[in-house]
Structure formats: structure tokens, C-alpha cells
Amino acid sequence: MMLGKTAGGLFWMFRYLERAENTARLLEAGWRIALTRSGAAPGEWQSVIATAGMTSAYLAEHETYDAAQVIDFLLRGKSNPSSVLNSLASARSNARTVRTALSSEVWEATNECWMEAKSILSRPISERNLHDTLAKIRFRSAVVRGALHGTMLRNDIFSFARLGTFIERSDNTARILDVKYYVLLPSASLVGTMIDNAQWETILRSVSAEQSYHWLNGGQTSPLGIADFLILDRRMPRSLSFCCLKIADNLAQLEQEYDSRKECHDMSDEICNRMFGSTIETIFEGGLHEFLSKSIADMGQLATLIEADYRFYR
């Protein structure tokens, strides 16, 4: 048993940490493409903003997708609630409210992560320093995750933290795929231009999966293969399937610990059944975009049910 507010605070603390990391990854991928294929850069930055779900907020301030502006907006944009800095500040603020539920190592790691980010991001980051900056932030948030795994009891506290992580991650992976789904369609692959290859590479990089994908596929890159990897491969820690499984596991933990089954358990089962009943071929037949849209909507609904079932707010 714990306070509903605390459960909600843990859930959001880890959603925000995950979000900060995901935004950092997106930026890294965009920066990489811009470096290697300068012709594709503005379009790439545009889709980075779209993937972050920030198109209208960005356009309210800027007219063009200029590298320095996009980088600044995603790292430290005041009006961007999902900027790395704002996400880490929200994570830390949630951590403060749930401090009694965290081991001191997790709290201190979170606080240090925020302090370092706040200090590095106190002024604009040049493209030259972007890589180092992102590496530092990734390192700090890895320390938080390490402390979570190494020092926290495996009880309801841990489950709510993990639920936040995987709901955010699933949402992020689905968005990355959805923004680029057209380059994965069979018709696009026929074109087989350099640009498309670059797009595939970005998708993989945005989820830090280019290396593991190549390990598994021996250098053979295909749109179907990439989609299969990011949607259905349960070995891949950022795939939609992996997230589904983890969410189901953590909800099962709660069901067992509280000896009570809730609506969110049924919803989660439904999502899992749909996922595991699919092959990449059936997904493409039914429409990749439709599949991804439904995944995003389902996760949103699941989050709402978890929030109500465990009394985060009421």
C-alpha cells in the first residue's frame, strides 16, 4: 500500500526521465544525419520536431528548421515542456514529492542529474558541443536507472516506476515509427534512394538500435526488417512488444501484491494479445500507420486507467 499521490509521482518521475532520454536520442540521431548528409538536414530536423510532438509549439516561435534553433528548443526551450531540461526538472520535482519512496541513492542520482543538466544547459549548446552534452545527460540518467535497479525493493514502488518508463517508451517508439512510416512502406523501399537509407538509419539511431539491428541482421537493412525489429522483436528493449510485456509484468506484480484485479489489467491483456497475435506482414496488410495510431491511443488509454485504478489523483 502507498499513497495514490506517491504512485502517481513515481509514475511521472520515470516518464519524464524516459522522455528526457528519448529527446536526447532523437537529437543525437538528427545531428548525425545533418552531419553526414547535409542536403537532408532541414527535413530531418523537421521530423525530429514532429516526432517529439512539438510541431505547433516550435512553429509558434520559429519559421525555419534551423539546426541551432531546433537543438536549443529541444534541449532547453522554455516553451517546450518536453525539452530535456524541463523534463529533467519535472522528473526531479516529482522525485522530491515521492522522496520518501525512493532509496537515497535514487534520489541523489536524480538530483545530481538535474543539477548537472541545469548547469550545462544554462546557456545555448553549439553543434560542436552537442555530442558531449548529450553523452553527459545520458550518463547521468543511466546512473538513476542503475540506482533504481541496484537499490530499490521490488514492490509496488518499483512497479509504478517501471510502468511510467515503459508507457513513455512505447509511446516514443510508436511516434518515431509513425512520423517515418512512409519510408518503411514497400512502395518507398522500391525507390531505394540514398535519402531513404538515411531515413532508415535515423529511425534506428533514434532508438539507439542501429548496432543491435546490424548484429542481428548482418548488415542487411530492409524496411520490413526494421519495422519488425522495432515493433515485434521481444529482445529489443525499446520495441513495442518489449514495452507491452514489461507493462504486463509490472501490472501483474501489482495484481499479486494488492490481491486485486483492475480494469487496467484487462486493457493491458488486450493490448498484448493484439501485439502478439500480429506478424509484421499482417501489420503492413492492415496498414502500418493505422496500427501505430491504435498503439499510441491504446497506451494513452491504459495510462488513464492505471491513473484511475490506483488513485493517483482522486
Place this chain on the structure above:
Amino acid sequence: MIRKPETFDEMLADPHTARSPYSAYFNWFGSENLKHLRRKSADAEAFFRRIGITFNVYGQDEADERLIPFDIVPRIIAADEWTRLERGTEQRVRAINAFLHDIYHRQEIIRAGRIPREIIAGNAAYLPEMIGVDPPGGVYTHVVGVDLVRTGENDFFVLEDNARTPSGVSYMLENRETMLQMFPELFTQLRVRPVSRYPQLLRRSLADCAPPGFSGGKPTVAVLTPGIHNSAYFEHSFLADQMGAELVESQDLRIENGRVVMRTTEGYHPIDVLYRRVDDEYLDPLTFNPESLLGVPGIMDVYRAGNITIANAPGTGIADDKALYSYMPEIVEFYTGESAILKNVPTWRCSEADSLAYVLENLKDLVVKEVHGSGGYGMLVGPAASKKELAAFEAKLRARPGNYIAQPTLALSTVPILTKSGLAPRHVDLRPFVLVSPDRIDMTPGGLTRVALKKGSLVVNSSQGGGTKDTWVLEG
């Protein structure tokens, strides 16, 4: 009135000799390198930031979290000095609880003519809602922080009794943690009494005061905080964490079947003991300030029905009210039958015409305090004030004399702090923390030493640029 005599320094008997409690430390200090110590001092600050021991200053940007400056030179108290303080404080705290019971029941002390009726009747800190109420376990002040000052080898005074929701204990604990990490070798040389049991003792004291019919097994204890933006939020979460209690806010609570319950992941769960860090005024909008969003509507009814323990009990503020302070020696004597072991600072009540005349005449030598003020706000330190400030305060005094008390400017003792050029004396006070159970009083050996970091300043409040020191009570 005589201007302040020579200041008593707790470390140095003369520039080259330490007083006995400090002799081992002084020798150690002499063999240390100043630069190295200054670096340690900077390390301590980084340590505090990492842990997040910060406070928000009222009136500042909410996002602006500040550190209370920490000085690495400990304040050291000998075993026999401590024994006396302990006896005196315990006596005073017992008297305060007896006084509170009396004042909310038969009011014998008023009948006996020892304190005037008006001082109670017209006082905002006196809550008529508490008349006839018996707090579970008979305890009113579960936690008291008694502010002590020293002016000489054997002269300790009580400056103020904090009987509402005294804060600062987290600094006592974290200051010690910091010192243990930075100077482990010192703790092997000097035998310093530990303070670390405080959270467990607090938990036990609170649990021992649970209502008689509590839900069974272990009583459920929760800490009520006004929220993350409160200046003492760190302390609230720290204590809840250390005690293994829930940290709740108004939105987590409601009344159900005559109990105060908290919203959990498994539904509503009753609370037996609420250690509230919310002032009386905001505790229950149905009984007190109707605008309050920090309290629990209806909690006073639950309390009066005996179904929850509120710590400290509502209405304890009457015991530490500045208008009552000057009667404390009477109060101690009335309830304990002994004269007070700890002295009061001589106090002029400006409500009395003779006193007012004296105060106005000697304003530049006195400290004048607002009766209902706290935290060093609304206070005049005569010797440090400009002519203009004195004149402005004189006008305030004449307009509302009943609002003020005045005290001589005490020559507060000094303990050195570490500065760029080495040790330099600064004025200090001491707030030990006292826990009251139905059958016992525990006083943690040590407390919070507050230090005025500005040379010559007598104001030690953290909101006014004061810092803290670790306080060492030596084993006998």
C-alpha cells in the same frame, strides 16, 4: 541599563588556550592546514546540494532553493554542562504540558492569580475549541524546540520555547552526517554522543500517543506537510522517510466514518497519528481559517472525538506566545513546585505603562520583539539600529504597545567559524529538541546551533543570513 559586557567565547579562554571541552579539537585544528579545511568546507556545500537539504526563502522565487550555510567548526558542550541543560529543559517542558492541560481545563493558575486572565482570553494562540479536550496520552507538545542562549560559563537563558511545530531537526541530523563523513578521525578522538536515534525516538513517541482504540497492530503515522513549496519541505520529507511514515498533503486526506483517512493505491486507509507541520490556523477550514487549503475539513471533530492524535496538539501556541514568556518562571514554579533551573531573559511587557516608558527611554540598548512574530521578522536590535530605524520603531511602539516585548541586548556567547583568515568568533544560540511521550521525556544530546555569520551580528535566523553548526555533546 548596562551596555553589553565582554563576550563569552565558548572555545577560547584566551587567544592561545582552549576551554576544556574544546581542548582536543583545538589541538587537532592547530595541526590542520587552513587551505585544506577551506576545501572541506566547499565539499560540505556540494554534499548538502546533492542531498537536497535546501529551503525556500519566503518572498523569493519558488524555484530558488537555498542552502543554509554550514560551518565546519563544531560547537562543543561538556557532559556536565549538558546535564544541567537537560534537567532544566525537561523541567520546563513538563511545566509547559501541565500548563496547557490546566489552561484548557480548570485554569487553576488563573484562579491562583499567578497570571492575568486577559493574557489568555484575548490571545489568538488560545483556542477555545480545545477547552475540555483531552489529547491522547495526555501529551500536548510531542516535540518542543527550546531556544537557549549563553552569556557566560554558567549562564544559560531560555530565549524562546517553540511549542507549536519547531523546525530544524533535520539540520541537526544532516550536519552530523556531514561531519562524520568529512572528519571521521575527530570522532575517534573525541567521544561525541550520537544524535541519530532521533527519528526512531520521534516515531516511538508519536506511536505511544496513538488514540486508545487505534486500528490495531502498528499505529499508522503520517506527516502532514503544506507541500513542496513550503520552506521546510525538505525536513518534512526527511522525517517521514526516516520514521517510515507517510508524507501527506491536504489533497490526500478526507474524513470517512469518523476517521481521518488517506488516499492510497488500495483505497482509503485510516491515520492514527498525524504529525502535522501545518499551523493551527490552517488545520481545519471548518473550525479555523475557512480559506485554508492546507488542512483537513472536519479534522477537529475527529480529534475531539478521540479518533486521531494531532502532534503537536492544536492550541499549544499559547505556551510559547511571547506575551506569556515573561510568566514562564511563575509557570514552572506553579506546576513543578520547584524554581526554574533555566533562567528567563528579563523582559519588559510594553503593554504596561512603566515598562513602556523604560523601553522608549532605552530603545537603543534593547531588543524589541513583536509578540506574535517569529523567524526574526519585525524585530528591532537597538544597538545595531540606525537613528532612523529607532525613530520608526518608537512610533510603532507608541501606536500599539501591547504588540511588543523588550529584552536587554544579551552578550550572546561566541563560537569561532572558519573564515579565509582562520578562526573568527561569531554569536550563536542553541535549539535542542525534546520529545514528549506519556511516560517519558527524551532530549537528543545536541541540537541545532545557529550562528550569525556576519561579524558582530546577533541575529542567527536562517531567513536573515544565519548559518548552522554541528553541536557535539561529549560523553561524561
